[in-house]
Amino acid sequence: MKKFSLILKNEIKESITAKWFYLYSIVFIGAVIVLYVTGITESQVLGFMGLSRFLLTYIQLCLVVLPIFILITTVRSIVGGKESNAFEYMLSMPVSFRDFFWGKLIGRLSIVLAPVIVALILSVFVGLIKRLEIEWLILIKYSLLLISLSWFFLCLGMLISSIVDRQETGLAIAFFIWLVLILFLDFILIGVFLRYRINPELIITIALLNPLQDFRVASIMLFDPDMTLLGPAAWFILSLFGKTGFFLFTFFYPLIAGFILAVGGYVIFSRRDVV
């Protein structure tokens, strides 16, 4: 456990001084500042204003930027360490592959979550100063969904990083997966359905397997129970699960799927040459 925590702390220290972390923090924390400065909380869209309006806008950012940011930075983690000879040295120390891999993964999780959580705290803080109405339950549920989504993409990134031999290959695979997940969001899915007359159940299954689609539906559902903003697949999913059921699915599915991907990454990492 001591070695695990040393590696975890070391990963945090290394990441905090990395350039990608600064950029990543600027994007998420900067977004809060920009959204407040531009007065988005005072504008009203489809009945939403205040902090809810801000969080709704923030969903789009998290949906598009968060996964690709996490993927791009994480796919370099294992393969980059091999390429730079860092692992040759770090793994010549008396540390198990298990502590090394999981210490890196958990350290990186705290690093990718920190700016997002700080941004949310900052938005609440500004909201309190501006005397906006804050719906704490929505905020907590929203944060849980973000943690779950981040975990999934982090684990996916670690798996890709353990498989590939070159950083460029990892980046290409990560970008391709992200693009596919983005393309298979609700409206594109339904387009495919209409065009090729595919079985609706298959479409719903594909939609459910896509953590981005789940996050999108579940997070918007927190604000809009009538789902007027969502597509037909989302409507069908919600009818199937119900609100609470779907929230639980959206929280636990990426956690479990991510864990399975991370275990796969660990098995590959620990069985291959590490240099």
Next chain:
Amino acid sequence: MIKASGLRKTFKKRVVLDNVNLEISKGERVVLIGRNGSGKTTFIRCLLGLYNHEGDLTVNGMNPRKDREKVLRNIGYVPQTPPLINMRAIDLVRYVADISESSVESIIDIAEKLMFNVEVDLNNNFMRLSGGMKQKLLIAIAIGRNSDIIIMDEPTANLDPNSRMRFFEVLLHNVKEDATVILTSHRADELSFFAHRIIEMDYGRIIKDEKI
């Protein structure tokens, strides 16, 4: 202490280590020589459990891959190419000392003897140090850990003549008497004063094994 029998390593179809049989006893000081690509570094990486391989390789009767923590607890290592580690030199020293249960002070003491600029460079990022300073710090860490086995892959490659002399002095006076030392070099002559045995490799095989 170290025993390799029928050790073989391939990268796809390329054979890099080919039926290496070798025994190194406790306290032996071995210089491993050979031209580029002869298999020296690959042998060392197998010893450190960084590579999978065919054949048997044990350190104190343990497999470096399966019992890596127990095996590596006793090995201090200096790689051929300084790693890209994004942390301050002092943080690297602390990290290694913590993880290998050794002393920061003894590492810094050796670093000073190697003319590492302790006052300035310890607070600099390791990546921004010159090649020579990185090498000195890595040597200091390997020796300062007070390990039973010290492995250095071309340790003098980045050192100027003065620093080489200091390094040789440190090797003679600061390495434990009973420590097993494996050094690789392209030149046997500069390390012959220290060696008990010189092993030459070529095409992944041992072609000469001489005791001095």
